[in-house]
Amino acid sequence: MNEDRVIATYLIETPHPLEHAARVIAGEQSSGTFVSVPGETNELKERFGAQVIKVDSLGVVETPSLPGSKPPKSTGGKVGYRRGRVVICFPLHNFGPSLTSLFSTVAGNLYELQELSGIRLEDLELPQAFADHYAGPGFGIVGTRKLAGVEGRPLIGTIIKPSIGLATNALATLVRDLATAGLDFIKDDELQADPMYAPFVQRVAAVMPEIEKAADRTGKKAMYAFNITGDVDHMLRSHDLVKKSGGTCVMVNVNAVGLAALAYLRRHCELPIHGHRAWFGAIARHPLLGIGFTAYQKLFRLAGVDHLHVGGFNSKFYETNEEVGKSIIDCVTPMFGNYRVMPAISSAQWAGSAPEIYTATNTVDVIHLAGGGIIAHPGGTAAGVRSMQQGWEAALKGVALEDYAETHEELRDAIGKFGRRG
């Protein structure tokens, strides 16, 4: 049915009737200028026009969410701002299976319209043609698990801290400790890419021998996500260096580089791409503007990330646990068959976060990142890692955290130190 159609769902707010506002969006994003121009025939509109296929009312508010809307001229006194969910269907032949053209169509000038006082792209349904053009995640959940050597439970990971200022020799020492402590996954901070005080090349040279040596000792090679964010040449060159050095993951701040550079990297890439979403708050925090995570993650899965950040339960960030749980489920939900990616959960995480996450999402296909929650554990980093694993064991067994802690020392100590926050 939607073989040659893109279906976009929007949350909107408008001083106009909902149906009118929906038609304006559809017209703006398929054809239309402020006066009818020659050549804009009815036949052309029928073949190429976007169609409003559903309009659901969600009530009326008194105050507009965003500035710059204009009510219809016929309105005498009081203006109400109608909220609703509208579904619009765009013919694929208008733009073809191109991520950037898709984006320009479903998320372009419509945010500027005076007919709207709120507009948020919530979801997208894409036809198979996109999968034919974009291979999606090169590794996804299955490939990541294989490379990391972890099955049946989350990858337990941490982020290199301090995020800024660590000299390469200190980084080497830290990575040695982390990899020896049994971490499945270690990642650069999103602020840490190719800084002048510790250039990327030197960081790889410092990190990889420690990863390899720890793997020789422990029998398991930690996956280290090197932040290759940068100009396109830098990303390709850095990827090649990581691969050549025996690394098993690269990280990209996906909003900083953008969809086109990410898709380009993906075609070249032989390692999982760990997608960090820094800037996401800017495009998603207002409930009636920008893009919701459900639509967002589909674009970036298609472009080729294998992991994608989703925030954290009870984190220092703005999202509710319900929103984070929904984001986790989004990432592991199939798309074009196998485009499943691993959600990376982070920010103020510790062992006790596990049961709540698992209850809400029913999946273990996640990368669970803790910073202080692991390395500031009273028993040290290895104990911190064990406590995280124990938190998930308790969650999977359906045993209360405190009960499980009775026979698991590291979990007990974690609860003692981190359980009183919040």
Add this chain to the structure above:
Amino acid sequence: MNEDRVIATYLIETPHPLEHAARVIAGEQSSGTFVSVPGETNELKERFGAQVIKVDSLGVVETPSLPGSKPPKSTGGKVGYRRGRVVICFPLHNFGPSLTSLFSTVAGNLYELQELSGIRLEDLELPQAFADHYAGPGFGIVGTRKLAGVEGRPLIGTIIKPSIGLATNALATLVRDLATAGLDFIKDDELQADPMYAPFVQRVAAVMPEIEKAADRTGKKAMYAFNITGDVDHMLRSHDLVKKSGGTCVMVNVNAVGLAALAYLRRHCELPIHGHRAWFGAIARHPLLGIGFTAYQKLFRLAGVDHLHVGGFNSKFYETNEEVGKSIIDCVTPMFGNYRVMPAISSAQWAGSAPEIYTATNTVDVIHLAGGGIIAHPGGTAAGVRSMQQGWEAALKGVALEDYAETHEELRDAIGKFGRRG
């Protein structure tokens, strides 16, 4: 003074004291995790920590602009949300002269902080190191004027409409008419890139002969901005085709492709890059979220656009005339000496827009785009173009539009048809 510093100005809103919120931003974007971690020494914080250099209070509001903020625990009852402008200084050595690392730092996770109920990046001051790394606009205002053969007045342009659905033979006819009518500049719509019904290669083949033939007749070659927005390979290939075919401009939807792909194209590009900002409303429409145009345009000038869309006076979009005027001035303001770009003004424009724009901005270094305002002119397209020129002549001479229209028929007809809107 700021040779090794990036200075970022933010508008913020917070339930905390302004100084505290500013320090949280500075800490989040340079170092910090929810508990102190080993290695985060005072010395390191001093060398690498971002510094709050200014905090200006802008009053208190009762309701938070964004969801997800948390007031300090000490607050008993009523919470006020303090607004202020804060200036934060980041050491360049933290990330180096990389656009994507800069973006991740000044516009990254800070949007997610619970300490904030509003955060908008308003301005950036960048050290010379960025100019050494990014060449900026390859053509800018001077180069564009030279290629277009227009001095001392705005480039008068139009956008191919209908934006969707025009077959290539109809496109050829339209371009013939437009180029013959004396337009300086013709551009693809942002929705029009490489559609299935009229592939990019065929569009170039249809357009360029008409541009050349019209140039032979009129003695002036219209600048046609071909929308090469797409995957990286597609953009490079399409640029090469345009160049080889004699074209003089390429267009990119800069937000759809992203900073890294744009900078990559720039290094390869031998033509002016016309930057369309579709999606800008999503990141800028809420006054206390995202990014302001002043900061935004600096990033994209650095990445290499030669022209940048700024909306239009009295347009169908949300921005006020004051905001659009400020954006025009931003684009023509020097940066690193010569990184000046031509603002592209569009949406509901006609001859009568000129005096208002000129009064507000005092510049003619703009591309003034009109769609219906030119081709729906009662006297036809050539008369529409003439009316636009006459509008600017009146503005430059300081003569009232109606007075100038007395001796200028095309302007008079334009006023008759378009002057009654609004």
